[in-house]
Amino acid sequence: MPKPDSLQGSLDLLVLKILSRRPGLHGYAIMSAIRDTSGDVLRAEEGSLYPALHRMEEAGWVHAEWITKDTGRRARIYELTAAGKKQLAAEELRWQAVTSAVNLVLRTV
Numbered sequence: 001m002p003k004p005d006s007l008q009g010s011l012d013l014l015v016l017k018i019l020s021r022r023p024g025l026h027g028y029a030i031m032s033a034i035r036d037t038s039g040d041v042l043r044a045e046e047g048s049l050y051p052a053l054h055r056m057e058e059a060g061w062v063h064a065e066w067i068t069k070d071t072g073r074r075a076r077i078y079e080l081t082a083a084g085k086k087q088l089a090a091e092e093l094r095w096q097a098v099t100s101a102v103n104l105v106l107r108t109v
Contacts, residue, residue: 015056016061030053061084
């Protein structure tokens with residue numbers, strides 16, 4: 001069985017999808033949402049998530065801003081941009097094509 005933190009090319013898709021449903025999340029909340037939504041099967045670790053978020057910000061897919069929470073702690077929150085919504089649609093199409101192809105192989109081999 002694969003390690004739960006090895007998302008194998010699906011991290012961008014998962015992050016973009018989570019942010020499309022719940023804008024304004026910080027990194028830890030994104031990690032928790034991936035874990036909780038997947039029934040504790042998938043895990044995005046800090047060492048993978050934060051570089052991916054920075055890369056997505058540089059690509060213009062997400063916008064990040066620093067906020068101060070009620071506790072006084074600062075948090076960097078993320079939201080999808082218009083480009084991020086387009087990228088999410090492209091990532092979903094790619095994922096559907098890949099899973100369809102894998103399913104074909106599983107049924108015919």
